[in-house]
Amino acid sequence: MSVRDFAHFIAIDWSGARGARHKAIAMAVADAAGGPPVLVRRQRGWSRAEILEVLTDGLPANSLVGLDLGIALPFADRGAYFPDWDQSPPDARALWSLVDEMCAEDDHLCAGGFVDHPQASAYFRRHGAREGARFAPEGQTGGRGRFRVTERAQEAIGCKPYSNFNLVGAAQVGKSSLTGMRVLHRLGGRVPVWPIDPLPGEGSVVVEIYTTIAAIAAGRTASRSKMRDFAELNAALANLGSPPVAGDGAIDDHASDALLTAAWLRVAAHDPAMWLPAGLTPEIARTEGWTFGVA
Structure with a gap:
């Protein structure tokens, strides 16, 4: 290339x-x-x-x-961002659109409207010990949550990523990611x-x-x-x-x-x-994206 x-x-x-x-x-x-x-x-x-x-x-x-x-959010592990939710988007651009639409009442491109949504909230870990029933990977409870393919590749090079479904803790990236999706959509x-x-x-x-x-x-x-x-x-x-x-x-x-x-x-x-990262397939590119620098 x-x-x-x-x-x-x-x-x-x-x-x-x-x-x-x-x-x-x-x-x-x-x-x-x-x-x-x-x-x-x-x-x-x-x-x-x-x-x-x-x-x-x-x-x-x-x-x-x-x-x-x-x-984007994890998709490949379950074949969906939000398994069993009929509004789960098919790809990253549709995800950005959904987040922005559900946060239309949030000022300053915040994302509270999405994480507090009755269905979407079930997939997130939120403040106040509020862990959604669908936060953990299939067959597990609690833990670190779901990860994208690129985040597993980050671990392999020495990083310590957090799940984008995690909204708790100083190092969490969930809120940053959701507000960023509103910017990307716009x-x-x-x-x-x-x-x-x-x-x-x-x-x-x-x-x-x-x-x-x-x-x-x-x-x-x-x-x-x-x-x-x-x-x-x-x-x-x-x-x-x-x-x-x-x-x-x-x-x-x-x-x-x-x-x-x-x-x-x-x-x-x-x-x-x-x-040209080894783990990046067309399907991963379309749904999860990738972190530049993770080869």
């Missing part, structure tokens, strides 16, 4: 929290020409709607954009989302990222993936062949995640194996 060139590499650390603006949303850009990655700041923090505006109207030409969220196909869409021959494309993968590629471990000072961040950037970012002392881990992952995307995008 011939890997195409991108001009810009953008990493977006995401948040599924309630509210209009979020300090946890961070965006960084690395230029193909070189130089250190650059943090793109908003004084009061980014809103999800502003990120959507960037994706639809404000992207630099020919950008590879990584969103730190799950672009993109309306204006920017392809790989691998649900094929990699285009030109123009920008969105991929799912997991910032821990970038940290591991930069010489850290899953348990030490978070970098909270500039010295740690710049040491990791050096391992990726990137110049350091300016600064000294503390840095919040959302910013460091975005900066390191933007620099990593600049390197990883040229590896054909990243675009």
Whole structure:
């Protein structure tokens, strides 16, 4: 496979929290020409709607954009996102549409309307020890919940993924994923989302990222993936062949995640194996998607 060139590499650390603006949303850009990655700041923090505006109207030409969220829910393990529910969608785009429709009354692209839905809630683990009857894999109770094929592949490279059906705990990704699905639905196909869409021959494309993968590629471990000072961040950037970012002392881990992952995307995008992972079939691409960087 011939890997195409991108001009810009953008990493977006995401948040599924309630509210209009979020300090946890961070965006960084690395230029193909070189130089250190650059943090793109908003004084009061980014809103999800502003990120959507960037994706639809404000992207630099020919950008590879990584969103730190799950672009779909587990499907392959049960042949459905929501087994035995007659509204279970057939593929990822239909899932995005359903989530956005059921959350129409939620402000700020939140997703409470979906996880509180009488039928959908049965598949999630929610706060207050509310575990839905369908949260666990078939034949099990409790546990870590269901996983996509790409998340099982993440485990094989040293990551510790959480189920997108889990909404509890500091490391949970369920809310981020559901709010991200609303954004992806509202993109309306204006920017392809790989691998649900094929990699285009030109123009920008969105991929799912997991910032821990970038940290591991930069010489850290899953348990030490978070970098909270500039010295740690710049040491990791050096391992990726990137110049350091300016600064000294503390840095919040959302910013460091975005900066390191933007620099990593600049390197990883040229590896054909990243675009042809062994476990990615057409059916998996259509229903579950994939995490870029899991070969």
